[in-house]
Amino acid sequence: MSQSTEEREVDVAVIGAGTAGLAAYKAAAAVTPNVVLIEGGEHGTTCARVGCMPSKLLIAAAEVAYEGRHAARFGLRATMNVDGRAVLERVRRERDRFVGFVVESVERIDERHRLTAYARFLEPGLLDLGDRRIRARAVVIATGSSPFVPPVFAELGDRADVNDDLFAWESLPESVAVFGAGIIGVELGQALCRLGVRVRIFGKGGRLGALSDPVVRDAALRALRAELPIELDAKVASVRSVGDRVLVDWEDEEGHTRVESFERALIAAGRHPNLNHLDIERGGVTLDARGLVAIDPTTMQAGRSNVFLAGDVNHVHPLLHEAADEGKIAGENAARFPDVRMGRRRSPLAIVFSDPQMAVAGDAFSRLAGRGAGFVTGEVDFGDQGRSRVICRNRGAARVYADTATGRFLGAEIAGPSAEHIGHLLAWSHQQRLTIDQMLAMPFYHPVVEEGIRTALREASAKLAASR
Numbered sequence: 469m470s471q472s473t474e475e476r477e478v479d480v481a482v483i484g485a486g487t488a489g490l491a492a493y494k495a496a497a498a499v500t501p502n503v504v505l506i507e508g509g510e511h512g513t514t515c516a517r518v519g520c521m522p523s524k525l526l527i528a529a530a531e532v533a534y535e536g537r538h539a540a541r542f543g544l545r546a547t548m549n550v551d552g553r554a555v556l557e558r559v560r561r562e563r564d565r566f567v568g569f570v571v572e573s574v575e576r577i578d579e580r581h582r583l584t585a586y587a588r589f590l591e592p593g594l595l596d597l598g599d600r601r602i603r604a605r606a607v608v609i610a611t612g613s614s615p616f617v618p619p620v621f622a623e624l625g626d627r628a629d630v631n632d633d634l635f636a637w638e639s640l641p642e643s644v645a646v647f648g649a650g651i652i653g654v655e656l657g658q659a660l661c662r663l664g665v666r667v668r669i670f671g672k673g674g675r676l677g678a679l680s681d682p683v684v685r686d687a688a689l690r691a692l693r694a695e696l697p698i699e700l701d702a703k704v705a706s707v708r709s710v711g712d713r714v715l716v717d718w719e720d721e722e723g724h725t726r727v728e729s730f731e732r733a734l735i736a737a738g739r740h741p742n743l744n745h746l747d748i749e750r751g752g753v754t755l756d757a758r759g760l761v762a763i764d765p766t767t768m769q770a771g772r773s774n775v776f777l778a779g780d781v782n783h784v785h786p787l788l789h790e791a792a793d794e795g796k797i798a799g800e801n802a803a804r805f806p807d808v809r810m811g812r813r814r815s816p817l818a819i820v821f822s823d824p825q826m827a828v829a830g831d832a833f834s835r836l837a838g839r840g841a842g843f844v845t846g847e848v849d850f851g852d853q854g855r856s857r858v859i860c861r862n863r864g865a866a867r868v869y870a871d872t873a874t875g876r877f878l879g880a881e882i883a884g885p886s887a888e889h890i891g892h893l894l895a896w897s898h899q900q901r902l903t904i905d906q907m908l909a910m911p912f913y914h915p916v917v918e919e920g921i922r923t924a925l926r927e928a929s930a931k932l933a934a935s936r
C-alpha cells in the first residue's frame with residue numbers, strides 16, 4: 469500500500485472539533501482509547517471564534533452605549549462617544565482569549581488522536597483524509613453549520629458580510645442593511661444600531677428572534693421598533709451594489725416603494741448544516757428532500773447506521789449547550805456501537821440577547837398550538853411591572869402555558885427584562901415537571917421582575933380553576 473493510501477483502524481472517528489466534536493471525543497475516549505478527532509479548519513469552535521462569545525462581547529458594549537445615551541431618564545447627564553475601532557478591538561481581544569482556552573484544551577489531546585484534514589466518506593465506516601484513510605467501527609459527524617447566503621446577495625460581492633466577517637471589521641460602518649430577523653440578525657442588528665450604525669432589519673416570514681407566540685412577538689417588535697426600523701416580512705424587490713453602496717428596493721408595510729442606501733449588508737438568513745463535502749451517502753446515510761439527515765434525537769443515530777450526528781450539523785437544536793449534550797450522547801453511543809442507548813435530554817431553553825431579551829423555556833407556543841394540546845395561557849405585560857419600571861426596562865411581555873388536564877407548566881415565551889435568568893428558572897421548573905400551583909407556592913421577593921412572571925402564573929392558575 470502506498471503512503472498516500474495508508475489506512476488506520478479505529479473504534480470511533482469524530483469529524484469536527486467544535487463544541488459537539490470535542491464532547492463526543494471526550495465521551496468516546498472514556499469508553500475506548502482508540503478514537504480519532506479530525507478537524508479540517510481552524511481550532512477554537514464556532515461559539516468562541518465567530519458565534520456566542522464575540523456576539524455577546526459586541527452586545528455588552530452596545531448596552532453600555534445605550535444606557536449612557538439614555539441616562540437622562542434617571543436625571544443623569546452623560547455624553548457617550550463610540551470609538552468603533554476600540555469596541556471591535558476589545559471584542560477581538562476578549563474573543564481571542566476564549567479561543568485560546570479552547571485551543572489549549574485541544575492541544576492537550578495526544579497528537580496521535582488528533583488529525584488535521586477535511587474528511588469524506590468512501591464507503592460505510594471508511595473515511596478519506598487525503599493523505600490517508602481511517603476505517604472506523606462508528607463515526608460521529610460534528611461538522612457544525614455555515615451561514616446560508618441566498619443567491620440574490622451574490623451580486624454584492626465583498627459588500628455582503630456574514631457574522632464571521634463582522635467580527636473582523638476594523639471599524640464600524642456608517643450603515644448596515646441586515647437581512648434576517650432571527651436570533652443572529654436581531655442580536656447583531658440591534659447591537660450595531662446602539663453603537664451608532666444606521667441599521668434597518670429586513671426579516672422574512674414573520675419570524676422574530678426565537679419567538680413563536682404572536683402576543684409576545686408583537687410586544688417584542690413594538691419595543692425593538694422604538695429603536696430601529698425592522699420589518700418581519702419585508703417585500704424586498706432588489707438588492708444591488710451601486711459603486712461602493714448597497715441599494716435596497718422594497719415595499720414597506722403601507723405598500724409604499726422605498727429605496728435606501730447602505731454601506732454594507734449583513735446576511736443573517738439562517739445556517740445550513742455542513743454536510744456538503746462529506747459524501748455522506750457513501751457512508752450509508754440518506755439525505756432527505758431538504759438535504760438534511762434524520763436522526764433519533766435521543767441517541768443521535770442516523771437510522772440504523774453506525775453514523776451519529778451531533779451539534780448544529782443535525783439541525784435539531786442549533787445551540788451551544790445542546791451541541792455539548794449531543795456530542796456526549798453521540799460519542800458514548802459510537803464507542804459502544806451497536807449497543808446504542810438513549811441519552812439524557814434537558815428541557816428546551818433558548819435565549820436571545822436582544823433588548824428586551826427573549827427566552828423560550830419548555831415547549832414553545834407554536835409546538836403546543838401545532839399539536840392541538842389542551843392548554844391555557846397566562847400573560848404579563850412588562851409595561852407596568854414594578855421592578856421593570858424602576859430600572860427603565862419596562863418593555864415587552866411574557867406568556868406561560870399550562871396543561872388543562874394536569875395543571876402542569878408546559879412552557880413560556882418571554883420578551884422582557886432579565887429573560888436570560890427568568891428563562892432558566894422556567895426551564896428548570898419545566899424539567900422538574902412542576903404544576904403552576906407548585907410554582908406559585910415558591911418564594912417571590914419584592915420588588916423583582918419575577919413578580920411579573922407570578923402575574924402570568926396566577927392568570928394561568930385562575931383559568932385552570934375555571935376550566936375544572
Ligand SMILES: Cc1cc2nc3c(=O)[nH]c(=O)nc-3n(C[C@H](O)[C@H](O)[C@H](O)COP(=O)(O)OP(=O)(O)OC[C@H]3O[C@@H](n4cnc5c(N)ncnc54)[C@H](O)[C@@H]3O)c2cc1C
Nearest residue numbers: 484486487488508509514519520587612779780786787788
Ligand atoms: C453569531 C452567532 C451567535 C451565537 N450565539 C449563541 C448563543 O448565545 N448561545 C448559544 O447557545 N448558541 C449560540 N450560537 C450557536 C452556537 O455557536 C452553535 O450551536 C455551536 O457553536 C455549534 O457547535 P458545533 O460543534 O455543532 O459546530 P462548530 O463549533 O462549528 O464545529 C464544527 C467543526 O467541524 C469542522 N469541520 C467541518 N467540516 C469538516 C470536515 N469535512 N472534516 C473535518 N472537520 C470539519 C469545522 O472546521 C468546525 O471546527 C451562535 C452562533 C452564531 C453564529
